Amino acid sequence: MDLSAINPILLIASLMVAATPLLFAAIGELVVEKAGVLNLGVEGMMIIGAIAGFATAVESGSPLLGFVAAAVAGAVLSVLFAILTQFAQANQVASGLSLTLFGLGFSALLGQNYVGIKPPQMEKLDIPLLSDLPVVGPILFGHDVMLYVAIVLIAAVWAVIKFTRAGLVLRAVGENHDAAHALGYKVVKIRILAILFGGACAGLGGAYISLIRVPQWTEGMTAGIGWIALALVVFASWKPWRVLLGAYLFGGVTVVQLNLQAAGVAIPVEYLAMSPYLITILVLVILSADKSSAPAALGRNFHASR
Amino acid sequence: MTEVLLSLKGLTKAYPGVVANDTVSFDIGAGEVHALLGENGAGKSTLVKMIYGLVKPDSGEMTLRGAPFAPAEPRQARADGIAMVFQHFSLFDALNVAENIALGMENPPKMGDLASRIREVSETYGLPLDPYRTVGDLSAGERQRVEIIRCLLQDPKLLIMDEPTSVLTPQEVDILFQTLEKLRAEGTSILYISHKLEEIRTLCDHATILRLGKNVGECIPAETSASEMAELMVGSALTPPERGDREFGEVALDISGLSVPSPSAFGTALRNVHLTVRKGEILGIGGVAGNGQDELLSVLSGETLTEADAVKLGKTPIGRLGPVARRTLGVLAAPEERLGHAAAPDMSLTENAMLTGATREGLEKNGFLKWSAAKEFAERVIKDFDVRTPGPENAARSLSGGNLQKFVIGREVLQRPEVLVVNQPTWGVDASAAAAIRQSLLDLAAGGAAVVCISQDLDELMEISDNFAALNEGRLSAPRAAAGLTVEEIGLMMGGAHGMEVAHV
Numbered sequence: 018m019d020l021s022a023i024n025p026i027l028l029i030a031s032l033m034v035a036a037t038p039l040l041f042a043a044i045g046e047l048v049v050e051k052a053g054v055l056n057l058g059v060e061g062m063m064i065i066g067a068i069a070g071f072a073t074a075v076e077s078g079s080p081l082l083g084f085v086a087a088a089v090a091g092a093v094l095s096v097l098f099a100i101l102t103q104f105a106q107a108n109q110v111a112s113g114l115s116l117t118l119f120g121l122g123f124s125a126l127l128g129q130n131y132v133g134i135k136p137p138q139m140e141k142l143d144i145p146l147l148s149d150l151p152v153v154g155p156i157l158f159g160h161d162v163m164l165y166v167a168i169v170l171i172a173a174v175w176a177v178i179k180f181t182r183a184g185l186v187l188r189a190v191g192e193n194h195d196a197a198h199a200l201g202y203k204v205v206k207i208r209i210l211a212i213l214f215g216g217a218c219a220g221l222g223g224a225y226i227s228l229i230r231v232p233q234w235t236e237g238m239t240a241g242i243g244w245i246a247l248a249l250v251v252f253a254s255w256k257p258w259r260v261l262l263g264a265y266l267f268g269g270v271t272v273v274q275l276n277l278q279a280a281g282v283a284i285p286v287e288y289l290a291m292s293p294y295l296i297t298i299l300v301l302v303i304l305s306a307d308k309s310s311a312p313a314a315l316g317r318n319f320h321a322s323r
Numbered sequence: 324m325t326e327v328l329l330s331l332k333g334l335t336k337a338y339p340g341v342v343a344n345d346t347v348s349f350d351i352g353a354g355e356v357h358a359l360l361g362e363n364g365a366g367k368s369t370l371v372k373m374i375y376g377l378v379k380p381d382s383g384e385m386t387l388r389g390a391p392f393a394p395a396e397p398r399q400a401r402a403d404g405i406a407m408v409f410q411h412f413s414l415f416d417a418l419n420v421a422e423n424i425a426l427g428m429e430n431p432p433k434m435g436d437l438a439s440r441i442r443e444v445s446e447t448y449g450l451p452l453d454p455y456r457t458v459g460d461l462s463a464g465e466r467q468r469v470e471i472i473r474c475l476l477q478d479p480k481l482l483i484m485d486e487p488t489s490v491l492t493p494q495e496v497d498i499l500f501q502t503l504e505k506l507r508a509e510g511t512s513i514l515y516i517s518h519k520l521e522e523i524r525t526l527c528d529h530a531t532i533l534r535l536g537k538n539v540g541e542c543i544p545a546e547t548s549a550s551e552m553a554e555l556m557v558g559s560a561l562t563p564p565e566r567g568d569r570e571f572g573e574v575a576l577d578i579s580g581l582s583v584p585s586p587s588a589f590g591t592a593l594r595n596v597h598l599t600v601r602k603g604e605i606l607g608i609g610g611v612a613g614n615g616q617d618e619l620l621s622v623l624s625g626e627t628l629t630e631a632d633a634v635k636l637g638k639t640p641i642g643r644l645g646p647v648a649r650r651t652l653g654v655l656a657a658p659e660e661r662l663g664h665a666a667a668p669d670m671s672l673t674e675n676a677m678l679t680g681a682t683r684e685g686l687e688k689n690g691f692l693k694w695s696a697a698k699e700f701a702e703r704v705i706k707d708f709d710v711r712t713p714g715p716e717n718a719a720r721s722l723s724g725g726n727l728q729k730f731v732i733g734r735e736v737l738q739r740p741e742v743l744v745v746n747q748p749t750w751g752v753d754a755s756a757a758a759a760i761r762q763s764l765l766d767l768a769a770g771g772a773a774v775v776c777i778s779q780d781l782d783e784l785m786e787i788s789d790n791f792a793a794l795n796e797g798r799l800s801a802p803r804a805a806a807g808l809t810v811e812e813i814g815l816m817m818g819g820a821h822g823m824e825v826a827h828v
Contacts, residue, residue, distance in 0.1 A: 185418075185422055185425060185426060188417070189415050189426050192415040192417050193414075193415050193416070196413035196414060197415075197426075199413045200397060200426055201376070201377075201398045310417070312417075
């Protein structure tokens, strides 16, 4: 066992990379749930985003174009969910689950010809001087641009929800759709927009796995990140900054346990492998002990009656 | 009447199976307080929703100050100076007062400016409010203030108020009326929906009466007696409940020194509550919502357990017994909230009858359900209490509020209780159904049962109770004989005006 082989700077840098897919998926789902919709199809939208982004990047040679395609693909899949739940009044839990199953199967079909290919690399940010700084450089200024996009997205969602009228209306719709309707807000329209946003974010998260984190395409490569994102939103009490905290915690423990495995620590691999899930959930459960609660209309379908 | 502000002509709106409004026409004058009277289901709500742009009429037209008026959505109605205070408050519990108000405005100012505007307007009209409090923490009266201020901030020409006084103490009603008088003096028209006839007589200039969707008459309330208006509303003369002479027996329910901490963050703690009810007695408990009514009911029904001696049935301590054990002994309860607490909305009436009647009516045997007996019991409730429904296999949710309320009360009354506790027995129930429910409570007491009736409707309490006590912040006042109590005395027992003050514009 040789713990000295673990480089703390690289460790922190790589935990940020590990956390980013989760961050994308969770912040999207947070907005969806704030609007009162429970979309359990995050995993499905992520994996569709992963293959769409991967294929587009390979064919066009541009990873950035890949990310755009991934966001579009995630949003398109979420349209299916929106139609089912907002127009056909289908049960949200069942619709979300079927979205995940569909996404996993369909992505495997699409990805048959892409197994074993290397995607074009995304450039790392290289700011003269800043990126060369010791310690701070590789941690703060040495990543690909999408990682920063994720963090900016968290800040933007936080600000919009807290400070803008759009955010207020979003919360109102998720809190009491009947009252929002009575005041003249378009509940269904607002929810569909939120669902699309959630789909696009999940797609970005998926593409981040296939284009940057891994980077290659294998079937079912999202490996449950979508489900962790769903849990993260709940345990983060629907607060954007706690999502960031939870995602980095999860990423951190993942990277540490991988390093520990590599260093040959005498703990069975299975325990190490489950540790990110356990620790993240434990910490977030403790954090979410305060009384801030779920959007009151979460998971309830809205139908304008008399 | 001076000039006409809003004129309705032949408004008709039909839903599958029911005509909610049938060629309704009337005029609302500028600066007039116009009452809209009618029983539940008479079409009052549909009518005001058409004015507010939530529902489109099938035919007929409206004119506002002479110009055609057909709002496609509430936003447009608001822009034309129409504001509405909803019956079921359209508020968002998790948001604060200022955010709630901003949601109801077209172009809200910045939060800081809005907060100071709210303070200013609320103090001008004697309805003090802290803009940064979370609405979920407010009392019913305060929530109503939020709604009213949301309307006032938009400088409305027509203010629609749907049953505004049902949650207020008499003093608060006085202050509300002064606010409305002030608005009238400023030239604002008010469309006032209520079934409290005395209120309408004191406040309103003109009244339109709806029955089954039709305009069946108009009157000047000040010159018309309450019973005449009631007859127009119901279509036949109402018989007030009869209270026969009753002898009180020995003490049936005895609560002494009961203190219970608040069960939830938004609840009220009960503090040192004493009460006794004798056989054949009806004890009325008044008070503004949120002063411990729900908590008192749950202590009596057995949902909240207390020390054994704190609650006694006769001489038997029952404080540690749960609801089922209490039912077996004859202590029954009908809570306030019909859908969710008193009845399971998506279950059939038979199943709902089974849920509380199983033990006392013998609807189960060794854990197996006796469906035919349950169905008979449900049918008996439906028949005896005139519940309007095609049959006991219908879901509780499908019944109108008044019919479900009759079912919920009837279900308990027919189980021959020794002590019956009801909370808001006629909430949202029309006049004739309310009279039937009150009569059944009086009959039950005449049969020797002890009845505790918790209600916010003071007229109701005065009509049926022998003794009256009030809950205020979890404390119960000493009971007094109901006969001869004045409104002022009751108001003081309820804790006065709860921090409201008279408008000083």
